[in-house]
Amino acid sequence: DAMVIQNPRYQVTQFGKPVTLSCSQTLNHNVMYWYQQKSSQAPKLLFHYYDKDFNNEADTPDNFQSRRPNTSFCFLDIRSPGLGDAAMYLCATSSDGFAFFGQGTRLTVV
């Protein structure tokens, strides 16, 4: 059974139109992460939560925001997607030294 679930798997959005990607977990892990992975590149950490404490990476653009309303859910909001934001977005969780990744959401910007 999938433990970190990302929806949708594929998302097409228009240039400049806000879009939200979602992630849920059944593991009750206290840390959740969002990564951006562009073609042929390593996943890049955008931000992570330790419980409700939000940790933003210094080079994450302001266009990217996140919400974690409870332990199980975490959202990635892209306020005004540009063509350069087309990528795979990966959600992950960790606790007690174990880490799990979702299957990712592939975002296309048209």
Add this chain to the structure above:
Amino acid sequence: KQEVTQIPAALSVPEGENLVLNCSFTDSAIYNLQWFRQDPGKGLTSLLLIQSSQREQTSGRLNASLDKSSGRSTLYIAASQPGDSATYLCAALGMRDDKIIFGKGTRLHILP
């Protein structure tokens, strides 16, 4: 700040060969080191996770080792097959900041 490096960046070998992929990390304060496989356009598939207290993990033809003191991990693939062709990524989960930091990956091509 943790940095993870993978060598080589790309590798092509004939089918049947045994091979080793290398991963190094600068900060040894890690919870674990994880190896992933990624096929083109797909998400990550976890292969092996080695906790910081462990030295190695095995799954089928795969064996991963961890030497925290030297900041190194290796992924050994025995009797390689064309289906093993993919990008292999290693990632370290840091104790100081709970961040999972990835290497840039090794693109592996197994020649039939």
